[in-house]
Amino acid sequence: MTIVEDALFSLHHRLVHVPRVDRVARALAAQVGRAASLLDVGAGDGTVALAVARQVAAPRVVGVDVKARPGAALPVIPYDGERLPFPDGAFEAVLLSDVLHHCARPGALLAEALRVASRVVALKDHFRFGPISEKILLWMDLAGNAAPGVEVRGTYFTPGELVVLVHGAGGRITGLEWPLRIHDLPFRLVTQDRLQFAARVERLTAGGGR
Incomplete structure (x- = not known):
């Protein structure tokens, strides 16, 4: 990495990553409520999971990821990106923070999260509303995932597609925060709050209810 690249990544970390972690954690915690245990799927550096755990008073928090990062804030168990080893x-609660749009089969992973969660799955992800918003989201993803080397698929959901995805995985949306403020000015002028959401998903019973 060159000196210029290192400086740009440091700037992105300070101005974008740090405030993002705080706001994403607050949004997820609001969907979870109090919980005794958390699993963060796609935990990354673990900072979001730890922040959520503090806010929901969860004494037990575990992370899984397809790509372990050195120096993660909590122990992260490797998994294959689809089948959760639990x-x-x-x-009690499972977190999926900006993970589903990276998946080859997002419905399969969401179904696994609902299986492993005894009460709730909390999602943070993106909505798309046409080709311009798709390009914005792709640019955001490429910028945010360049340093850790995460694969960017550029697969985002319309609100209707999210509902279909959740139902296909055996769940239903019982809470939604949208639009969701994640970034500060001037970044918000481009990233747009309406492209961000947090949702609470609960498992459907055999009769179609909770």
Whole structure:
């Protein structure tokens, strides 16, 4: 990495990553409520999971990721990106923070999260509203994931597609924060609050209810 690249990544970390972690954690915590245990799927550096755990008073927090990062803030267990290595209902709440749009089969991973969660899955992700918003989201993803080397697929959901995805995974949306402020000015002029959301998903029973 060149000196210029290192400086740009440091600037992005200070101006974008740090405030983003705080706001994403608050949004996810609001969907979770109090919880005794958390699983963060796609935990990355672990900072979001720890921040959520503090806010929901969860004494137990575990992370999984397809790519372990050196110096993560919590122990991160490797997994294959789809099958979670835990029994049914192993955690009260499962977090999926900007993960589904990176998945080859997002519905399969969401179904796994619902299986492992005894109460709730909290999502943070993006809505798309046409080709311009798709390009904005792709640019954001490329900038935010360049340093850790995360694969960017550029697959984002319309609100209707999210509803279909959740129902197909065996869940239903029971809470939604949208639009969601994640970035500060001047970045918000480009990134747009309407492209960000947080949602609470609960498992459907055999009768179609909770």
